[in-house]
Structure formats: C-alpha cells, structure tokens
Amino acid sequence: MLVNRVKELRAKYNLTQGELAKKIGVTRQTIVSLEKGSYTPSLLLAMNIAEVFNEPIEKIFIKREEEE
Amino acid sequence: MRLYITVILRTLLYISLAIMVYDFVRIEQQFELLGRGYIDSFSVNVGNQVGQVFIVITIILVIMNVFQLFVMKRNKRAKVEDYILPEYDASDERSVEITGKAVRFAFVFILLYSFLILGSYMFVPNYFLDFVWYPMFTTASIPIIGLIVYLISFKIIYSR
Numbered sequence: 154m155l156v157n158r159v160k161e162l163r164a165k166y167n168l169t170q171g172e173l174a175k176k177i178g179v180t181r182q183t184i185v186s187l188e189k190g191s192y193t194p195s196l197l198l199a200m201n202i203a204e205v206f207n208e209p210i211e212k213i214f215i216k217r218e219e220e221e
Numbered sequence: 222m223r224l225y226i227t228v229i230l231r232t233l234l235y236i237s238l239a240i241m242v243y244d245f246v247r248i249e250q251q252f253e254l255l256g257r258g259y260i261d262s263f264s265v266n267v268g269n270q271v272g273q274v275f276i277v278i279t280i281i282l283v284i285m286n287v288f289q290l291f292v293m294k295r296n297k298r299a300k301v302e303d304y305i306l307p308e309y310d311a312s313d314e315r316s317v318e319i320t321g322k323a324v325r326f327a328f329v330f331i332l333l334y335s336f337l338i339l340g341s342y343m344f345v346p347n348y349f350l351d352f353v354w355y356p357m358f359t360t361a362s363i364p365i366i367g368l369i370v371y372l373i374s375f376k377i378i379y380s381r
Contacts, residue, residue, distance in 0.1 A: 178313065180313050
C-alpha cells in the first residue's frame with residue numbers, strides 16, 4: 154500500500170485542502186480521500202503534489218507492505 | 222447535484238418515451254382490432270402533455286450535454302470519452318476513475334436485470350392483449366435501473 158505525507162506537508166505550508174486542490178487541478182474531495190489514504194494518485198498527480206511541496210515524490214509517497 | 226439532475230431527467234425521458242409509445246401502440250391496436258372485426262367501435266383520449274414533457278426534457282439534456290462538452294473542452298487533460306455524457310464526471314482523475322467503476326457496476330446490473338425482464342415474459346403470455354404497457358415499461362426500466370445503480374455506486378465510492 155501507498156502511504157503519504159500530504160496532510161503533514163499541507164499543514165507545514167499552511168494550505169487548506171481547497172487551496173491545494175486548486176493548485177494541482179483536482180477537487181477538494183480528492184485531497185480528502187488522498188489524505189485518508191483511500192485513493193492512490195496517478196504518477197502525474199503525485200508529481201504535481203511533489204512540485205507544490207518542493208519535495209521528491211519518494212519523500213511524500215512511501216510504499217508500505219500490506220499488514221496481514 | 223448535477224448528477225442527480227441528469228439521472229432524474231434521463232429517467233423522466235425514458236418514462237415519457239414509454240408512455241408515448243404505449244399511447245401510440247394502444248390506439249394502433251384498437252384500429253387493428255377494428256379492422257379485423259374483433260370490435261365494432263372504440264373511444265380514445267389523446268393528450269399531448271407527455272409529448273411536451275419528452276421534448277422539454279430532451280432539449281434540457283441536449284443543452285446540458287453541449288454545455289458540458291464546451292466546459293470540458295477547455296480542460297486539456299480530459300479526454301472526450303470521459304465526458305461524452307452529462308452523467309460522466311470528469312472534473313478530475315479520481316472522478317474519471319469512479320465513473321469507470323460505477324459504469325462497471327451498472328453494466329453488471331443491466332445484464333442481470335435484462336435477463337430477468339426477458340424471462341418475465343413467460344409469466345405474462347397475454348401481455349399483448351391485457352398488458353399492452355408491459356413491454357414498453359419493462360424496456361424503459363432497464364436503462365432506468367442502470368442509471369440508478371450508476372448514481373448510487375458513484376455516490377458511495379465518491380464519499381469514501
């Protein structure tokens with residue numbers, strides 16, 4: 154599974170879900186499910202998020218083994 | 222909200238078309254029975270309200286579709302097949318993915334439901350005499366059921 158630091162980085166950059174959604178061209182609901190971990194973004198969306206937070210993708214999205 | 226409106230409009234469109242076809246077939250059947258000598262006379266009431274409803278809904282849906290095509294055309298990322306119908310949400314990549322999933326659910330349901338509807342004709346062999354409405358309304362119910370399943374699936378998956 155893919156876990157992400159979007160919520161943490163969004164708080165760090167003092168962005169609301171709506172503002173981040175607008176910056177990367179998605180709906181606020183997509184940010185909500187992204188932060189909940191229920192949505193795995195496409196590579197393009199992940200790159201856009203990385204661009205906003207100025208961090209490498211692998212530092213934002215981390216692959217974790219599924220727990221049994 | 223837009224999805225609810227389009228599903229309601231599309232459902233009304235199918236219902237009004239079914240009523241129009243039923244009215245036409247019912248009257249034509251009376252003429253047929255009269256011509257063949259089964260009845261001596263008949264009386265019918267012909268109204269044009271259903272036809273007007275059908276035309277108004279068709280116009281609204283066409284306008285919505287053209288508006289959606291126009292708005293989505295500006296979004297360079299969206300593909301035409303993602304927003305060809307006003308029911309399809311292509312506001313972002315997640316919506317497109319959810320639309321795909323909801324369409325898959327609706328397709329499965331339509332396949333199962335059509336099977337049952339086709340089989341149901343065995344239980345009403347006299348439909349063409351006593352239940353003239355049966356084929357029109359059951360046929361109209363197939364896309365309506367598909368739309369309802371699509372709407373429910375979309376909303377459930379979208380809220381996750």
